[in-house]
Amino acid sequence: MLDARLRRIVLTHWHEDDTGSAAELAARHGGGGSSAPGGGTRHPWGDGQSAAHTRGVRGADPGDASAAPPCRVDREVGDGDVLQFGGGAVVVVPVPGHTDGPIALHLPSPGVLFTGDAFANAGRTMLGVFNTDHVRAVASLHRPAELETDRAVFGHGDPIPHDAAGALRAAAAATA
Secondary structure, three states, X not given: OOOOOOOOEEOOOOOHHHHOOHHHXXXXXXXXXXXXXXXXXXXXXXXXXXXXXXXXXXXXXXXXXXXXXXXXXXXXXXXXXXXXXXXXXXXXXXXOOOOOOOEEEEEOOOOEEEOOOOEEEOOOEEEOXXXXXXXXXXXXXXXXXXXXXXXXEOOOEOOEOOOHHHHHHHHHXXXX
């Protein structure tokens, strides 16, 4: 349970398994608004992989999947934008390829990277799955992998609590 008022939700991309509860979370916990990547489609299944994504994530037929309620977006963010977070700064890092305009979030001071779905860490650190543009997805791994990162948090898979930069660099090199 959240002990404090929720101030902001930051969405990394527009897949429903990543944004589906954002509107409810904001309503329930008093979220002051949402930030999301600009330039990408806002329709959660507008990337041409809806059937595969729905089956893979939900184990459901796409026709049986109910749409999530829309989430209000107060600020579109992009490359190099800085968001204030807990007395520090969060830098937006573009990681296109999973969808049209996904982002990762880097907290330089504590050395934390939220990868969204650009990377996954399920048994090993790797390129995320269900990418709309494989070439762009592979190319986009190199920028976050070069950041000074001690810890990494993924949209899918376990976090890496120490020396995340090494695992991210190895994953980027293995996918090149």
